[in-house]
Amino acid sequence: MTKPCIICVAITGSVPQKSDNPAVPITVEEQIESTHEAFEAGAAIVHAHVRKDDGTPTSDPERFARLKEGIEKHCPGMIIQFSTGGRSGAGKERGAMLSLRPDMASLAVGSNNFPTRVYENPPDLVDWLAAEMLKFDVKPEIEAFDLSHIFQAVKMSEEGKLKKPLYIQFVMGVKNAMPVDxxxxxxxxxxxxxLAPDAEWCAAGIGAGQIVVNEWCVTTGGHCRT
Amino acid sequence: MTKPCIICVAITGSVPQKSDNPAVPITVEEQIESTHEAFEAGAAIVHAHVRKDDGTPTSDPERFARLKEGIEKHCPGMIIQFSTGGRSGAGKERGAMLSLRPDMASLAVGSNNFPTRVYENPPDLVDWLAAEMLKFDVKPEIEAFDLSHIFQAVKMSEEGKLKKPLYIQFVMGVKNAMPVDxxxxxxxxxxxxxLAPDAEWCAAGIGAGQIVVNEWCVTTGGHCRT
Ligand SMILES: [Zn+2]
Ligand SMILES: [Zn+2]
Ligand SMILES: [Zn+2]
Ligand SMILES: [Zn+2]
Structure with a gap:
């Protein structure tokens, strides 16, 4: 038997708006239905961001709570992963929803440039988010935007700061960060x-790189982000 | 004949103080003498930071001007490289000395974590520093703290934003950034x-990694930072 490939659906991200594509699910209800469709199509993990009524990203725990409740009802057994990404809030706001005990949460362990700014993940915030995830039994998905982030995740794991084994996502194709290569x-x-032989990994190609990175993952034993 | 190895002496950096080691040159006069000794010992480039009277780092152009004048007098022909690193100032302050037209200046093209904070090099500041270096005919030394920084330097070079050919330094051994590996x-x-076959490169191991990284450079055709 071959190794199963876990498909993680990122239904929205934090950037696209209805004005970019009317199909982008913005309200909690739209996100639940969109997740349900992906679940029926075979997705095992949902990577979730929430939005304010105007479509802009937020870390609002109340919206995350409603989303979690809806996904649990419509998609029994699906693994729920909340984003703690920096586009949706600043500082500890980014982890305010971890007390809802989602199965997983994304965790950036280093900093890098984004298209127009610095993606700031200072060491003390990273350690705090990791500690919150341990406290609420949340499995991190490490977002590796660069090579050193893999080393940092391994170091944190060896120091007991992360639930083992590691689950690492390689993010490629963000302008001013790592390209698709x-x-x-x-x-x-x-x-x-x-460095971490028991770790699992997946990869995400942003925008135009999505399909090519998915193919690389499927053919080399990794998992997939859609 | 074998390829010559360029030795770059970083006489001070921005962190160590007299309290760490009384031999650390802090005043401009001490820095000139320290550079002179390294020049006589074979160093071809001096990588220079300047300090305030209390030893803390600064980007003060007046101090850089005095340092440049002294090095030109004591070390004729030595290549002078000014640091535009973020420990010595914020924003455009970091490039205030480029109008002095040093031969080279360091340029970070991405962001990453440092031991206790984010090393912030936002894209617009990077572009501004690069443009200033073009304007004043200053050759950049790219400080690559992570893999994506090499890609970013190549992209900027292809876009005509950097004087060619590229000169890239791999920085290893800073806590929370890339380890010595x-x-x-x-x-x-x-x-x-x-990606850039005509580029030259060197590498710096910070602290305990210095000698091992020097050996790797010398034996693989790179240049050296001491
Ligand atoms: Zn996300
Ligand atoms: Zn449904
Ligand atoms: Zn320096
Ligand atoms: Zn002298």
Whole structure:
């Protein structure tokens, strides 16, 4: 038997708006239905952001609570992963929903540039988010925007700051961060295998790189973010 | 004949104080003498930071001007590289000394974590520093604290934002950034050779990693930072 590939659906992200694509699910109800469709199509994890009524991103725990409740009802057994990403809030706001005890939450362990700004994940905030995840028994998905983030995740794991085994996502294709590059993808895989042989990994190609990165994952034993 | 190895002496950096080591040159006069000694010992480039009277780092152009004048007098022909690093100032302050037209200046093209904070190099500041260096005919030394910084430097070079050919320094051993790792060092070298075959590179191991990284550089065709 071959190894199963876990498909994680990111139904919205934090950037696209209805004005970009009317199909983008913005309200909690739309997000629940969109997740339900992906669940029926085979997605095992939902990576969730929530939005304010005007479509802009937020870390509002009340919205995350309603989303979680709806997904649990419509998609029994689906793994729920909340984003703690920096576009949706600043500082500890980003972890305010962790007390809802989602199965997983995303965790950036380093900083990098984004298209127009610095994606700021200062060491003390990273440690605080990791500690909250341990406290509420939330499994982190490490968002590796660069190579050193893999090393940092391994170090934190060895220090007992993260639930084991590691689950690492390689993020490629964000402007001013790591581009979609096959040699780097292969080096990421080899680095994970060398430093954390029991870790699982997946990869996300942003925008135009999505399908090509999905293919790389499926053919090399990784998991997928859609 | 074998390829010459350029030795770059970083006489002070921005962190160590007299209280750490009484030999750390702090005043402009001490820095000139320290550079002179390194020059006589074979260093071809001096990587320079300046300090306030209390030893803390600054980007003060007046101090950089005195330092440049002294080095030009005591070390004729030595290549002078000013640091535009973020420990010595914020925002455009960091480039205030570029109008002095040093031969080179350091340029971080991405952001990353440092031991206790984010090393912030937002895209617009990076572009501004690069444009100032073009304007004043200053050759940048790219400070690559992570793998994506090499890609970013190549992209900026292809866009005509940097004086060619690229000169890239791999920085390893800063806590919360890239550790000293031989596999990564080799992948950095291969990546530079693949993306920018005419580039030159060097590497710096911070603190305890210095000698080992120097040895890697000397034996693989790179240049050295002491
Ligand atoms: Zn996300
Ligand atoms: Zn439904
Ligand atoms: Zn420096
Ligand atoms: Zn002298």
């Amino acid at each position: 096959r040699e780097v993808f292969d080096f990421y895989r080899r680095t994970v295998a060398r | 031989r596999e990564v060092f080799d992948f950095y070298r291969r990546t530079v050779a693949r």
